[in-house]
Amino acid sequence: GQNIDQPTEMTATEGAIVQINCTYQTSGFNGLFWYQQHAGEAPTFLSYNVLDGLEEKGRFSSFLSRSKGYSYLLLKELQMKDSASYLCAVRDNYGQNFVFGPGTRLSVLP
Amino acid sequence: ETGVTQSPTHLIKTRGQQVTLRCSSQSGHNTVSWYQQALGQGPQFIFQYYREEENGRGNFPPRFSGLQFPNYSSELNVNALELDDSALYLCASSFEGFSTVEQYFGPGTRLTVT
Numbered sequence: 001g002q003n004i005d006q007p008t009e010m011t012a013t014e015g016a017i018v019q020i021n022c023t024y025q026t027s028g029f030n031g032l033f034w035y036q037q038h039a040g041e042a043p044t045f046l047s048y049n050v051l052d053g054l055e056e057k058g059r060f061s062s063f064l065s066r067s068k069g070y071s072y073l074l075l076k077e078l079q080m081k082d083s084a085s086y087l088c089a090v091r092d093n094y095g096q097n098f099v100f101g102p103g104t105r106l107s108v109l110p
Numbered sequence: 111e112t113g114v115t116q117s118p119t120h121l122i123k124t125r126g127q128q129v130t131l132r133c134s135s136q137s138g139h140n141t142v143s144w145y146q147q148a149l150g151q152g153p154q155f156i157f158q159y160y161r162e163e164e165n166g167r168g169n170f171p172p173r174f175s176g177l178q179f180p181n182y183s184s185e186l187n188v189n190a191l192e193l194d195d196s197a198l199y200l201c202a203s204s205f206e207g208f209s210t211v212e213q214y215f216g217p218g219t220r221l222t223v224t
Contacts, residue, residue, distance in 0.1 A: 042200060042215035043153070087152050097166045100152035
């Protein structure tokens with residue numbers, strides 16, 4: 001089966017660092033993606049991991065461990081505009097089928 | 111370079127009716143995927159079209175069907191609408207069917223079934 005788990009909600013303070021975890025069990029694996037989605041808007045691409053390790057992209061970093069079925073998204077120097085839902089998605093081996101997690105709603109407080 | 115567009119933005123239908131949603135892919139992209147996103151949940155994969163052929167399908171009944179046209183735009187058709195079909199419908203375009211890293215989402219169509 002296909003299953004992706006993320007925390008439902010998280011709260012952090014402006015300027016802080018937050019880590020959003022994602023665990024997955026899928027029938028195939030061809031990459032893990034993180035998307036940001038503001039309320040009422042479409043998801044936008046943040047990061048992609050296909051090999052184990054850390055990918056850094058400005059204030060955002062994403063880590064993958066394929067053996068553990070685990071990823072995290074790290075957001076540094078949090079800003080109010082980072083308040084959004086963060087979606088973890090795994091692309092399986094069958095074409096471009098993306099399996100999305102339920103999303104983590106992050107609230108950044110002043 | 112134009113982004114992914116969808117129409118209409120919002121739609122209200124009655125149970126039992128049929129609906130067609132449209133998506134224009136980003137310039138240069140030949141693959142379109144459709145997703146259903148219920149409120150407070152992650153998107154659920156409906157199906158994907160690559161070069162006018164269905165290239166994968168999620169766990170949705172046959173009353174969800176689609177088309178892709180030579181210009182790579184796409185339609186999602188839903189027959190015999192049910193109340194649970196109320197959701198945000200997203201399309202995403204990408205280049206190539208098997209090697210693409212990133213897909214670009216459109217703004218979505220909010221469908222309400224009453």
